[in-house]
Amino acid sequence: MSVVNAGNDRDAFRITLLGTGSPRPNLDRQHPAALVQWGSAGHMLVDAGDGVVGQLLTAGVALEQVHNVALTHMHWDHILGYPAFVWGSWNAGRLKLTVTGPIGTSDMHHRLVESYYREQAEWAMDLGFPRSGFDDIEVRDVPVGWSENISGCLVEAGPVYHPPMHALAFRFTFDGRSLVVTGDTAMCEELIAFTQGADVLVIDACAAAPSNDLPPARRRIIERLHEFHASPQDCIDIAIRANVSKVVLTHHLPGVEPDFDAAKFSGEVIVGNDLDIIDI
Numbered sequence: 001m002s003v004v005n006a007g008n009d010r011d012a013f014r015i016t017l018l019g020t021g022s023p024r025p026n027l028d029r030q031h032p033a034a035l036v037q038w039g040s041a042g043h044m045l046v047d048a049g050d051g052v053v054g055q056l057l058t059a060g061v062a063l064e065q066v067h068n069v070a071l072t073h074m075h076w077d078h079i080l081g082y083p084a085f086v087w088g089s090w091n092a093g094r095l096k097l098t099v100t101g102p103i104g105t106s107d108m109h110h111r112l113v114e115s116y117y118r119e120q121a122e123w124a125m126d127l128g129f130p131r132s133g134f135d136d137i138e139v140r141d142v143p144v145g146w147s148e149n150i151s152g153c154l155v156e157a158g159p160v161y162h163p164p165m166h167a168l169a170f171r172f173t174f175d176g177r178s179l180v181v182t183g184d185t186a187m188c189e190e191l192i193a194f195t196q197g198a199d200v201l202v203i204d205a206c207a208a209a210p211s212n213d214l215p216p217a218r219r220r221i222i223e224r225l226h227e228f229h230a231s232p233q234d235c236i237d238i239a240i241r242a243n244v245s246k247v248v249l250t251h252h253l254p255g256v257e258p259d260f261d262a263a264k265f266s267g268e269v270i271v272g273n274d275l276d277i278i279d280i
């Protein structure tokens with residue numbers, strides 16, 4: 001995997017959790033982001049929350065080699081680090097970039113990168129930075145059902161339930177193995193169908209039950225999150241019904257322990273932490 005200079009393992013297929021947190025800033029958990037890697041150089045950065053550039057560097061990733069990004073949706077905790085990634089990787093020498101996400105992705109890129117930073121980019125190009133990697137960034141809004149073969153991996157966009165946002169899950173199938181990364185989602189029948197038989201499911205488990213010592217106003221906010229996010233127990237139930245072998249819970253609130261009963265699940269449950277690497 002040349003992106004992390006970890007040799008040339010053609011069968012490798014793994015996900016590095018770069019950020020397993022939620023919107024509230026937290027030293028232990030950065031905002032959502034993960035790097036999926038396969039084969040000798042295949043990769044996709046999924047989401048780019050705050051801290052993504054630092055986490056990529058900490059994980060030993062060569063920023064300039066990351067040129068595929070998928071965004072699950074445009075909530076701020078998933079894209080705050082996007083302009084930092086575009087700039088940081090371009091500054092490090094990245095010469096191309098393809099960004100894929102739901103409706104709203106190109107508008108976000110236009111407003112957060114192109115519109116605000118064009119003048120500064122022109123200044124940098126005048127200084128000698130190449131136009132490629134900034135001028136020719138390909139940003140595409142794609143629907144549920146979109147798929148593409150990227151470096152030998154089938155990447156598919158699937159449904160989640162995260163109103164009112166346009167949002168996607170992504171499924172990666174490489175060498176007979178598959179991984180689903182949901183982004184944010186509440187319990188969703190269509191997601192269960194999309195996830196069927198995956199080896200690994202990385203899923204939003206944000207809607208954990210609030211602890212009793214929280215102030216009532218904060219408890220109410222956390223309880224209402226269940227309308228938009230899965231609870232840890234929902235994640236286990238989805239994994240059971242989708243016949244998944246391993247489920248990885250992410251998008252954790254600070255100070256909230258994920259509570260679940262996995263007695264009926266024959267697979268493995270992992271409570272994801274920043275910089276965990278999970279082989280598919």
Ligand SMILES: [Zn+2]
Nearest residue numbers: 073075162184
């Ligand atoms: Zn969200």
Ligand SMILES: [Zn+2]
Nearest residue numbers: 075077078184
């Ligand atoms: Zn989120």
